[in-house]
Amino acid sequence: MTKINIFPKLSVVAILLTSIIGCGADDKSDDLIKAVTLEKLRSEGTIIESVTIENAQTRLRVGDKHQLSATGIDSKGKKRDVTKELTWSSSDSDIATVSDSGLVTAIANSSADQGLVKITGTTINDISGNGEISISNAAVASIKLKQASSQTGNINTCIDAKINGDVSYTDGYISLNTIKDMSFSVDNSTTATIDSDGTLFTSAPSIEKTQITASIGTVTAQLNVTSDPKNLESINLLVDDVATDTITLNVGDRMQLKAQANLSNTDSTFNIDNSISWSQLNTDDYVGITTDKNNKGVIFALKPGSTKLIGQCGGKQKIATLEVKGDASLNTIQINDGESTLTLEPLKTIDLVLTANYTTTPTSLNVTEFADWNLNGSSIVEGKLINAGTKEALYRLTSKSSTNNTAVISVTYDGIISNTTINIE
Structure with missing residues (x-):
């Protein structure tokens, strides 16, 4: 012993x-x-011996908040996030304060010394790291866009790529690696998309060039990015984080699909939920597939049957067998409570829900998201799908008319048509 x-x-x-x-x-x-x-x-052996403050050298204006983070290296040489282990302080709390978690709040604009404030994070054993934040309302002079990942060369198709930039101001200050106040767009010829956080999503089966534009007010900048699928080796379909080739659901079940990419040049795997496209082999629509970004890849079992579920990205496919079990047979559909006429106030909204009624369990399902809504050419209303991928999905109708008027709304689901008259008054 x-x-x-x-x-x-x-x-x-x-x-x-x-x-x-x-x-x-x-x-x-x-x-x-x-x-x-x-x-x-x-x-x-976990006492911190060095601290690096990250996400600093950023320009803020009064009222802005900015989260700093900190990485420490311990006595074993291991790195860890020590943001919440530090005691944080500001060199001038009249200009900027910092919370116990490293959240900086801009209190007052300053023209002195470019509005610089030093933020310090100190460990329990008095090891410190510093970062600078600038608080000023000086105008933006220019933007230099760049790839944050990968930093150089072509990006791997299907793998999320981060875009940020260095922003120069009229007082000479340069804010590094930021997306603050930027709005992003891509050229019309690309299949790529970009979100408000500067993340680029690509899916083309061959090499594709995309021009990204970032704007802060009237100041703009462009960056050309090339995506290449050559390293994309295979795609996995995941359910509950486990790769699978077979999915079984009952009518009314909802499931979140995930997708994972394997590259030939690394052993790492990558989440590609935002880049992959999902479809089913036939047109019988045994399941509904959510394409909305917030819940992309959610499938909803609509009627019994078997099909193939296909995930595609970068010229690669993953096919899984999908079976929906049950005896449910569609009987009727209805908008809201089945009213033939609904009232909508001028310039207001009304929420429409389409319910499918079945002869057996489940007796009813919200199928709003997977129906075809038709405004029948009306220009006095507009519609938008809300809460896609959830049981609270609805079709929000907004009146564009400030006077009394009438519109007829039609909806089709699984070959059945329902109409309702909208009186704007």
């Missing part, structure tokens, strides 16, 4: 406790906690 000698560690802590208590227990509780914590970290 191996015996472990715990007395040296215990004696160190005991000495610490004795020395601190001897100095007056009530006034030294913080010192006691600090001493014990330090000794614990030292014994584990």
Whole structure:
């Protein structure tokens, strides 16, 4: 049997406790906690020896908030996020404050020294890291866009790519690696898309060039990015984070699909939920597939049957067998409570829900998302799908007319048509 000698560690802590208590227990509780914590970290080899403040060198204006983070290297040489372990401070709290979690709040614009404020994060063993934040309302002079990942060369098709930029201001300050206040767009000839966070999603089966435009007010910049699928080796379909080739559902079940890409030049796998496109082999629509970004890849079992589910990206496919079980047979459909006429106030909205009624369990399902809505050429209303991928899906109808008027709304689901008259009054 191996015996472990715990007395040296215990004696160190005991000495610490004795020395601190001897100095007056009530006034030294913080010192006691600090001493014990330090000794614990030292014994584990996890005490931090260096700190780097990240996401700094950014320009803010009064009222803006900006989250800093911190990475520490411990005595074993391992990196970890120490953002919440630090004591944070600001060199000028009249201009900018910082919370216990590293959240900076801009209090006042300053024209002195480009509005610079030093933010410091300090560990329990007094190791510090610094970062600078600028608080000023100086105007943007120029933007230099760049690839954040990959930093150079072509990007891998289907793999999320981050875009950010360095922003120069009229007072000479340069904000690094930022997307603050930027709006993004891509050229009309590309199949790629970009979101408000500067993440580029690509899916073309061959090499594709995309021009990205970023704007801050009237100041714009362009960046040309090339996506290449040559390293895309295969795609996996995941359910509950497990790769699968077969999916079985009951009518009324809802399931979130995930997609994973494998590249030939790395052992790492990549989430490609935002880039992959999903479809089913036939047109019988045994399941509805959500394409909306927020819940993309959610499937909803609509009627019994078997089909093939296909995921495609970058010229690669993943095919899974899909079976929907049950005896449900569609009987009728209805808009809201089945009213033939609904009233909508001028310039207001009304929410429409399409319910499919079945002869057996489940007796009814919300199929709003998977129906074809038709405004019948009306220009006095407009419609938008809300809450796609959930059981709360609805079709929000908005009146564009400020006077009394009438519109007829039609909806088709599985070959059945329903109409309702909308009186704007």
